[in-house]
Amino acid sequence: MTPRRLEELGAHVAERQDEQLDRSAPDMALRQALGRHAERRLAASGRRSPRSALRWWAAAAVLVPSIAFGLRGWLGNADPQAPLRFSVGGRDGILHAWASAPPAQRLSLDFSDGTRFSLAPEARGRVVAVGPRGAEVVIESGHALVEVVPHAGLPAHWQVRTGPFEVQVKGTRFDVGWDPGTEEFSLRLFDGQVNITGCGFGAGLEVRANQQVEASCRRPGFVVRPLESEAEAPSAEPARLEESMTEAPSTVVLDPPAAVAPSSSTSQQAPSHRAPVARRHWLELAQRGQFERAYAAVEPVFEAECARANVEDVMLLGDAARHAGHADRARLAYLAVRRRAPGSPPAAAAAFALGRLGFESDPEGSSRWFELSLVEAPRGPLAQAARDRLLEAAVRIGDGGRTRRLAERYLRESPEGPRAADARAILKRQNPSY
Amino acid sequence: MVEKGRRSPVLELVRHAAVVPLPLLESDPAIVGALRAGDSAGGMALYDRYRPYVHRVLLRLLGPDAELTDLIQDVFMAAIDSIDRLENPAALRAWLAGIGVHMARAEIRRKVRSRRFPLFPTSELPPVEAPAPQPEVDAAVRATYAVLVKLAPDERIPFALRFIEGMDLLEVAEACRISLATAKRRLARAHKRFVTIARTVPELSDWLVEESS
Numbered sequence: 001m002t003p004r005r006l007e008e009l010g011a012h013v014a015e016r017q018d019e020q021l022d023r024s025a026p027d028m029a030l031r032q033a034l035g036r037h038a039e040r041r042l043a044a045s046g047r048r049s050p051r052s053a054l055r056w057w058a059a060a061a062v063l064v065p066s067i068a069f070g071l072r073g074w075l076g077n078a079d080p081q082a083p084l085r086f087s088v089g090g091r092d093g094i095l096h097a098w099a100s101a102p103p104a105q106r107l108s109l110d111f112s113d114g115t116r117f118s119l120a121p122e123a124r125g126r127v128v129a130v131g132p133r134g135a136e137v138v139i140e141s142g143h144a145l146v147e148v149v150p151h152a153g154l155p156a157h158w159q160v161r162t163g164p165f166e167v168q169v170k171g172t173r174f175d176v177g178w179d180p181g182t183e184e185f186s187l188r189l190f191d192g193q194v195n196i197t198g199c200g201f202g203a204g205l206e207v208r209a210n211q212q213v214e215a216s217c218r219r220p221g222f223v224v225r226p227l228e229s230e231a232e233a234p235s236a237e238p239a240r241l242e243e244s245m246t247e248a249p250s251t252v253v254l255d256p257p258a259a260v261a262p263s264s265s266t267s268q269q270a271p272s273h274r275a276p277v278a279r280r281h282w283l284e285l286a287q288r289g290q291f292e293r294a295y296a297a298v299e300p301v302f303e304a305e306c307a308r309a310n311v312e313d314v315m316l317l318g319d320a321a322r323h324a325g326h327a328d329r330a331r332l333a334y335l336a337v338r339r340r341a342p343g344s345p346p347a348a349a350a351a352f353a354l355g356r357l358g359f360e361s362d363p364e365g366s367s368r369w370f371e372l373s374l375v376e377a378p379r380g381p382l383a384q385a386a387r388d389r390l391l392e393a394a395v396r397i398g399d400g401g402r403t404r405r406l407a408e409r410y411l412r413e414s415p416e417g418p419r420a421a422d423a424r425a426i427l428k429r430q431n432p433s434y
Numbered sequence: 435m436v437e438k439g440r441r442s443p444v445l446e447l448v449r450h451a452a453v454v455p456l457p458l459l460e461s462d463p464a465i466v467g468a469l470r471a472g473d474s475a476g477g478m479a480l481y482d483r484y485r486p487y488v489h490r491v492l493l494r495l496l497g498p499d500a501e502l503t504d505l506i507q508d509v510f511m512a513a514i515d516s517i518d519r520l521e522n523p524a525a526l527r528a529w530l531a532g533i534g535v536h537m538a539r540a541e542i543r544r545k546v547r548s549r550r551f552p553l554f555p556t557s558e559l560p561p562v563e564a565p566a567p568q569p570e571v572d573a574a575v576r577a578t579y580a581v582l583v584k585l586a587p588d589e590r591i592p593f594a595l596r597f598i599e600g601m602d603l604l605e606v607a608e609a610c611r612i613s614l615a616t617a618k619r620r621l622a623r624a625h626k627r628f629v630t631i632a633r634t635v636p637e638l639s640d641w642l643v644e645e646s647s
Contacts, residue, residue: 003625005641006625006628006629007597007600008641009574009578009597009638009641010596010598010599011600012574013575013578013598014494014598014599014600016572016574016575017490017493017494017575017598018490020493021486021489021490021493024489026481026482026485027503030506030507030510031477031481031482032478034480034481034511034514035474035475035476035477035478036474037511037514038468038473038476038478038514039472039473039474039477040472041514041515041517
């Protein structure tokens with residue numbers, strides 16, 4: 001084949017591909033996301049890992065219908081008195097219907113004026129009222145990142161209720177959280193201004209940008225302190241990997257001394273949000289995927305954090321330890337999750353993590369953890385991975401009968417699974433007529 | 435009837451609509467400037483202007499590939515993240531091609547690794563079913579990529595850029611971030627290896643014969 005013929009073949013291939021390209025349409029969700037990414041580039045000093053694309057695309061899949069909905073809503077909202085419309089995870093929202101974010105993913109409540117409530121994994125909330133310039137949203141549990149789009153000259157009427165607290169919003173961006181178990185309220189305000197009322201806030205507290213507030217009905221008073229850093233504002237998009245942050249600033253506690261000491265009845269169980277900022281710093285690092293730095297930051301108080309952080313954060317604590325090469329500490333954290341939230345989705349995820357932890361050295365023990373995670377969450381997000389790992393562990397152990405049984409089970413439960421071909425190969429080897 | 439001297443409400447609307455500032459970024463330096471300023475219009479303009487090109491380069495390098503859409507996104511995200519490292523804003527297109535090459539190479543290597551380290555030895559696996567032929571992809575295209583898969587990434591990429599995308603040698607060298615001499619060497623090696631393998635592929639037999647002029 002001469003270079004000329006090669007060029008002709010190449011031209012032929014290119015021509016066929018160009019026909020395919022001509023039919024491809026631009027991805028408007030990606031276009032919008034790139035616009036937002038460009039905007040945030042300066043604020044975020046870090047880089048997004050290209051390999052985070054899979055997780056990012058999972059969010060984009062949700063965003064596509066959301067954006068379509070947003071455009072439709074925006075175009076359809078010509079009447080300034082018409083109430084806003086909203087979508088939940090890209091589908092038309094229903095007033096008063098609860099929305100729960102899955103264990104490892106955020107869930108977006110998108111309003112037709114561009115405002116977004118991004119529920120953190122496992123958070124639960126609902127929209128209870130909508131008006132032309134705002135809505136009332138209830139966060140029953142967990143955290144939500146709220147990004148209210150201000151409209152020039154028009155007062156916004158956004159209200160967030162969480163537990164016994166109410167947050168009046170005036171064009172802003174903040175993260176609000178409520179733990180019904182410990183009755184802990186927290187708010188981190190990145191932009192704008194809000195007013196909080198409810199237990200302990202009396203006539204109301206004006207909170208300004210770059211402040212964070214913590215309170216509980218179980219004790220008097222509240223804590224207001226400077227936000228650790230604007231760069232630490234969580235993103236509505238999952239898993240942004242950013243570069244390292246500066247050292248944590250020193251804490252400024254503005255609450256009265258009486259509010260600092262929790263009552264003895266809560267000191268054992270409730271997470272103390274009065275921990276020094278340095279102790280909470282690990283969480284921000286871990287959320288950015290900087291596990292070694294996160295582990296280094298939390299190492300001196302690791303066991304205390306296992307006891308006091310919320311279950312979702314303890315899971316992350318385990319991941320940080322695992323990635324930093326401290327399997328024993330990781331095990332401690334995962335076991336703490338299982339002890340503190342038995343039978344819950346995090347407990348099943350912790351079982352899976354425990355199985356993965358000892359996979360190389362103890363496939364037998366790992367198998368039991370994988371089995372347990374499957375029993376606890378047979379349709380959970382890690383169920384398929386647990387089935388895969390169970391089969392792999394059986395192959396490593398070398399028990400022919402067990403491997404065969406697992407292969408049969410695998411094909412029953414996941415005939416299209418990633419290890420389906422391997423399962424068939426196992427059965428074929430043991431029974432050539434299979 | 436609209437009185438003389440007064441604008442019709444419709445015309446008034448049109449007049450206002452006409453002065454809405456749209457983010458028209460039509461040159462590479464303007465796009466780069468907007469990206470460096472953290473302007474969202476820069477990100478969208480980059481996509482508008484270069485989506486077909488980036489898609490095309492990745493398609494040339496990888497052929498039909500399930501990861502293509504992810505990789506397109508990766509290229510744009512990486513470009514936005516590292517826009518400060520682009521020395522010559524007028525060279526945005528070539529720079530994007532370079533990022534595309536980098537991403538494609540990583541993808542090829544990832545696939546090679548996953549083929550090399552399966553759970554079971556290949557001999558124990560049942561034969562892999564051939565993917566259903568796509569009507570829009572003809573036999574020569576499929577066969578070409580079946581051969582390219584067998585080339586090393588450092589041979590396959592310059593080959594695809596040169597013979598399928600139609601880049602000249604300098605462009606190939608720039609996109610691959612290698613010297614012109616290295617590009618020539620790799621192309622010669624790729625050419626030789628491609629022809630050797632193509633001889634065993636019936637769908638390419640017609641292309642091996644020099645047409646009489």
